[in-house]
Amino acid sequence: MRYSPTRRRAVAGLAAVVGAAVFLSGCGGSTPSSSGKDAAEGYDPKATVEITWWTGQTTEAEKAAEKLAAEYHTLHPNVTVKTSAGATLTDDLLTKLSAGFTGGNYPDVSYAFGSWAGELANSGRTQDLSDYVKDPSFGWDDFPAAARETATATDGTVIGVPALVDNIALIYNKTMFDAAKLAYPTDDWSWEDFRAAAKKLNDPAKNFYGSAYSVSGSEDTTWHLWPLLWQHGGKILDGKKPAFNSDAGVAALETLRAMAVDDKSMYLDQTDEKYSPLFWSGRIGMIMSGPWEMLELANHKTNYGVVQLPGYNGNHETVSGPDLWVAFNHDDPNRAGATRDFLKWLTSKETDAKWNLSIGNLPLRTSEQSTPQFTAYVKQYPGGQKFFDNLKNAKQARPTLAGYEDMSRTVGDAIAKVLQGKAQPKEALDAAAKQSAGALEDS
Known part of the structure; x- marks a missing residue:
């Protein structure tokens, strides 16, 4: 385990x-x-x-x-x-x-x-x-x-x-926040608060990043989007039909796109393997991750804190x-x-x-x-x-059906394209929904 x-x-x-x-x-x-x-x-x-x-x-x-x-x-x-x-x-x-x-x-x-x-x-x-x-x-x-x-x-x-x-929560590096003279995140943070802090922590000259996100296209890419989708009132599926390309899904992905493309305050990890070590070593200010990080954080003597995920309209739902x-x-x-x-x-x-x-x-x-x-x-x-305590915010689960793996890979690729500036949220999610529909219907 x-x-x-x-x-x-x-x-x-x-x-x-x-x-x-x-x-x-x-x-x-x-x-x-x-x-x-x-x-x-x-x-x-x-x-x-x-x-x-x-x-x-x-x-x-x-x-x-x-x-x-x-x-x-x-x-x-x-x-x-x-x-x-x-x-x-x-x-x-x-x-x-x-x-x-x-x-x-x-x-x-x-x-x-x-x-x-x-x-x-x-x-x-x-x-x-x-x-x-x-x-x-x-x-x-x-x-x-x-x-x-x-x-x-x-x-x-x-x-x-x-x-x-x-579950996924927001883990932040206290040393980087202290150096930037920023107040630590709280459980009441909105995504606007998160974005603003990431911009202030970002320092390209020092290779410091405000936050990070996986663009490998794996499940790590995909499941980090689901909390934002749910917070906006969206669903992954409607029965066996894709529903993640709703207005809620587009708004969720746009939140991330603005940080990655407009602000350039996100470290985009092509491998899934780099952003955690960069956080442990004090080069990334905040990551959305889980309790599995804590052993390495202790080993690296990282001065960190944990709060629940930023929320939308007071909803701080997470994914487990x-x-x-x-x-x-x-x-x-x-x-x-x-x-x-x-x-x-x-x-x-x-x-x-x-x-x-x-x-x-x-x-x-x-x-x-x-x-x-x-x-x-x-x-x-x-x-x-x-x-x-954050387990109470894990109110929904990823679908338990045979087509989930194919759909996850397709959605992950769509997210990666958007965060790298190669597509817009609406077109990318619509294409992913169309591509994954067959696998879901056959499951």
């Missing part, structure tokens, strides 16, 4: 490239039955069973995952949780799942980026946890709404449970990029049932406090704010409390 911002953004681009091909090929091989019966029907909690967990973690976090798997086995001696490390880092998971679907060798549970959820739901290999999570003992409503929505396909099927929650533990069906009720019980334990208030909070992520559950681990987290990471 803890991974660098570079890795987070790079994988979104990878998913966009391989997504469609992966799940076309994934339809081959043997497919679990789709009789409509629950995958865990007939589950015997006392049966001896081994389940496979593709954790998608880096080496450090993988060690923590292995300890958790061993702890679960101690509590449930009849269940062995086999972790897969190294070969299943998140960067490779989508292609490996595809190969596994084709050959019938896929895990019982796997980490997955939320932007993949629609493709995975369309694979025919996932369990339906809809009834399972409704049990009061699961505490489904304890997870943020956007995370629950991401785990839920358009047909209402719940394919997994949240593995990571986050929840990731999932996706549960897969193998036509074995004991494996299915054991997988569900493991996920319930893994994402419980008690276990998650030892897992996500220990590696610097936000807690999965609202109730974790009362734990000692959360107290230690907000003390260790300035801004941790603000990111946690």
